[in-house]
Amino acid sequence: MTTARPGPMPTKAGETTRENPWPVRALAQRMTEYIAKAPPAWIEGQIAQVSVRGNQAYLTLRDPSVDMSISVNCHRAVLEDLPGRSAEGARVVVRGRFGYWAKRGSLAFQVDEMHPLGLGELLVRLERLRKLLAAEGLTSPALKKALPFLPKVVGLVTGRASAAESDVLANARARWPAVRFRIENAAVQGSLAVTQVIEALQRLDADPEVEVIVLARGGGSTEDLLPFSDETLCRAVVHCRTPVVSAIGHEPDHPIVDDVADVRCSTPTDAGKRVVPDADAERRSVEMWRGRGRRALVGWVSTETARLSRLTSAAVLADPFGPLQARSNDVGRLLDRSRRVVTAVLDRGERDLAHRRAQLAALGPAATLARGYAVVQAVGPDGGHVLRETADAPAGTDLRIRVADGAVLATSRGRETDGATTNGTGTGLGADSSHGKDTAR
Structure with a gap:
């Protein structure tokens, strides 16, 4: 018994299968119809390659910022009508649409209009980019890195065998003959300049011995210096960990990379002088x-x-014991003088004391008694008192009479009358001295 083989499955309109494929012409027809629906477009690019064959011109337009390109073609007359005759590296704006060439199965952008990108418009775009980078802070002085005083190795990005390379090397070695360079040659204009310069910067930045990088190019037109105002290149310079010195063109030239670089030099010659010190000047310093x-x-x-x-010529150091001896002599003299003064004072005091003693002896009671005077006291129960008046010693009063060598006791017989005979000691009082002598002093 045999089983029937199933037939092909039904398909939708336009759908292909292995059993129901399209012929090449059907696909080409549909591609042509589909691509023809795309509207025309204006694109901007840099002419990287031009080839003219017959009445057709084939060009490669490259994006100036990234490594990306597209093939376009146009009638020869469109290219010849371009003002100034287009050359490789020129930036243009073209209008066209994609077309599908069914015979070869290739896709091409067919250009029907081509215009050079005017200098005025380029400058406006560059100024807009300059303001954008400044607004992001990429041109701020705070981001600028200081150059080393004497770098081990100087990285140099420049064109091969260019005058800029010679200027940097000659001036740097004239100032510091032992300076070492690592040179990376790259295109400094044209469609490949941005890519090659960025790659050279990255290689030098990755080298641990390179302490400063010089980006140098000689003078040229504004169009020639456009790669150094490219946004991608400017951002690559900002992201370098190694200080970057920009030396592009001459003094009037001012590409945007000058704003984002750590140091701007007006010329490559100036860059050669800035990256290393002057050996003669340092030696003089x-x-x-x-x-x-x-x-x-x-x-x-x-x-x-x-x-x-x-200090050594001073007298105190010339004869160190002399001042001590002089002071010792002064002390001795003052000591002798003090002794004499004290002795004189004591002698004078002794003389004064003797004089005072003599005065006291002459004026004292004992001396008076020795001259024949006596002191008469009335003796009573309450003690004795010196008689000053006759009324103090009435008759019968006990008396004590003190003389020079002692005292005697007597009794008063009253006041003596005028013409009466005195008896006793002659004291002017009638006294009976029969009581004897008082030896008390």
């Missing part, structure tokens, strides 16, 4: 500081020597 140090040291030594001479 060292000699100057050495001379100043020598003069300062000599002056200090001279000052200290003169001071030491003054």
Whole structure:
């Protein structure tokens, strides 16, 4: 028994299968119809390659910022009508649409209009980009890295065998003959300039020995310097960890890479002078500081020597014991003088004391008694008192009479009358001294 083989499955209109494929002409027809529906477009690019064959011109338009290109073709007359005759590296704006060439199965962008990108429009775009980078802070002085005083290796990105390379090398080696360079040659204009310069920067930035990178190019027209105003290149310079010196063109030239670089030099010659110090100037500076140090040291030594001479020539150091001896003599003289003064004061005091004693002896009661006077006291129960009046010693009063060698006791017989005979001691009082002598003092 045999089983019937199933037939092809039914398909939708226009759908293909292995059993129901399209012929090449059907696909080509549909591609032609589909691509023909696309509207025309204006695109901008840089002419990287031109080839004219017969009445057709074949060009490669490259994006100036990234490694991307597209093939276009146009009638020869369209290319010849371009003002100034187009050359490789020129930036143009073209209008066209995609077309599908069914015979070869290729896709091409057919150009029907081509216009050069005017300088005025380029400058406006560059100014817009300059403001954009400034607004992002990429041109801020705070981001600028300082150049090393004496770099181990200087990286140099420039055109092969260019005048800019010679200027940088000659001026740097004239200032510091031992300077070392690592040179990366790259296209500095044209469609490949941006890509090659960025790759060279990245290689040098990755080298740990390279401490500064110089981006140098000689002068040229504004169009020639356009790669150094490319946004991608400017951002690559900002992201470099190694300080970058921009030396593009001459003094009036000012590409945008000058704004984002760490140091801007007006010319490659100036860059060669900035990256390394001047050996002669540094030698002169060292000699100057050495001379100043020598003069300062000599002056200090001279000052200290003169001071030491003054100190050693002083009398106190010439005869160190002389001042001590002089002070000792002064102390001795003052001591003798003090002794004499003290002795004189004591002698004078003794004389004054003796004089006072003599005065006291002459004026004292004992001396008066010795001259024949006596002191009469009335003796009573409450003690004795010196008689000053006769009324103090009425008759019968006990008396004590003190004389020079002692005292005697007596009794008063009353006041003496005029013409009466006195008896006793002659004291003017009638006294009976029969009581005897009082030896008390």
